[in-house]
Amino acid sequence: MEQEVNTFMDTLKAWGRFFISRYFIKNICIFIATVLVFILLITQGLKWYTHHTEKISVPSVEGMTVAEAKKIIAERGLEAVVNDSTYECASKSIKPGQVIPGGQQPTPGYQVKKGRKIYLTYLAYTKQPATMPNINGESVETAKSLILGAGLIPGKITEREHPHKGLVLEARFNGAKVSAGKQLHKGDIIDLIIGKGEDNDATTPFNSEDTDTDVFNQTDEDF
Numbered sequence: 413m414e415q416e417v418n419t420f421m422d423t424l425k426a427w428g429r430f431f432i433s434r435y436f437i438k439n440i441c442i443f444i445a446t447v448l449v450f451i452l453l454i455t456q457g458l459k460w461y462t463h464h465t466e467k468i469s470v471p472s473v474e475g476m477t478v479a480e481a482k483k484i485i486a487e488r489g490l491e492a493v494v495n496d497s498t499y500e501c502a503s504k505s506i507k508p509g510q511v512i513p514g515g516q517q518p519t520p521g522y523q524v525k526k527g528r529k530i531y532l533t534y535l536a537y538t539k540q541p542a543t544m545p546n547i548n549g550e551s552v553e554t555a556k557s558l559i560l561g562a563g564l565i566p567g568k569i570t571e572r573e574h575p576h577k578g579l580v581l582e583a584r585f586n587g588a589k590v591s592a593g594k595q596l597h598k599g600d601i602i603d604l605i606i607g608k609g610e611d612n613d614a615t616t617p618f619n620s621e622d623t624d625t626d627v628f629n630q631t632d633e634d635f
Contacts, residue, residue, distance in 0.1 A: 470530060472520035474511050478534050481511050487528050495531035498593035499539055499599070508537040546592035547580050552606055555580045563598035574607030582603045 469487050473481035478494055483490040491549035503514045515533035518524060542563040556566045574581060582605035583590050590602065 420483045423604050427548065427631060454609065468526055468528070469522040470516070470518050470520055470522045470524055470528075473516055473530075473532070474513050475506060476511055477509050478511065481516075481532055487527040490524065491527060491529045493529050493531050494534065496533040497536040498533060499536045500515070501535050506535050508535050510535055517529040539599055542596050542598045542600065544583065544585075544592055544594040544596055544602070547583055547604075548592070550580050552578050552580065552604065555583075555604060559602050564596065567601040569604045569606055571608035572605050573609075574608045575609060575610035579607040581607055 468490060470490070471484050471488055473484055473492075476484065478492075482492040495517075498512065503513050506512055509533050511532050517531045519530075540563070544564070545558040547558050547560045550558065552569065560567045572581060584603040584605065585594075585596060585600060590596070
């Protein structure tokens with residue numbers, strides 16, 4: 413019996429020496445470190461996968477200035493890009509420098525990934541330049557076409573005594589004579605002086621409904 417007890421005690425002592433040995437401690441440390449690294453990799457992998465697949469709702473920035481829109485978009489982890497500008501806007505409440513209605517792509521509420529570019533269109537501060545075409549000596553219809561083609565608007569028509577009826581004698585802008593090559597702005601109104609073929613002067617207003625308004629959609633350069 414005593415021998416069995418001694419054997420058991422010797423076994424315990426042997427295990428005790430093993431548990432405090434450098435070999436055991438070294439392997440335990442390696443095991444613990446391996447487990448910790450594995451847990452860290454799994455955690456980071458899950459975070460990456462979650463953020464990679466996470467969708468962000470595009471904020472509405474219509475009516476904001478470009479600077480305000482960029483800030484709001486950046487706060488969502490997205491990138492704002494000023495894509496275009498226009499001088500025409502259906503909403504009278506939009507001021508120059510503000511994002512127009514429908515002026516952001518993708519549209520508000522659309523689900524996108526982080527870092528997606530959001531393209532903005534704002535109301536321009538100034539009109540685009542336009543060059544006065546050479547219309548002297550042309551017929552009224554030809555002159556109107558040239559004016560529209562330059563991004564300008566045909567205005568009122570005044571007939572003046574001249575042997576050739578309907579011949580364009582002169583063009584005026586804001587009451588002053590304007591010559592070919594003059595730098596104006598798109599949307600400016602050009603009045604015409606044409607030959608009457610008779611003595612009395614008469615003024616005929618131009619029908620604006622005949623004007624193709626599409627030629628007045630302008631854009632400025634990006635900020």
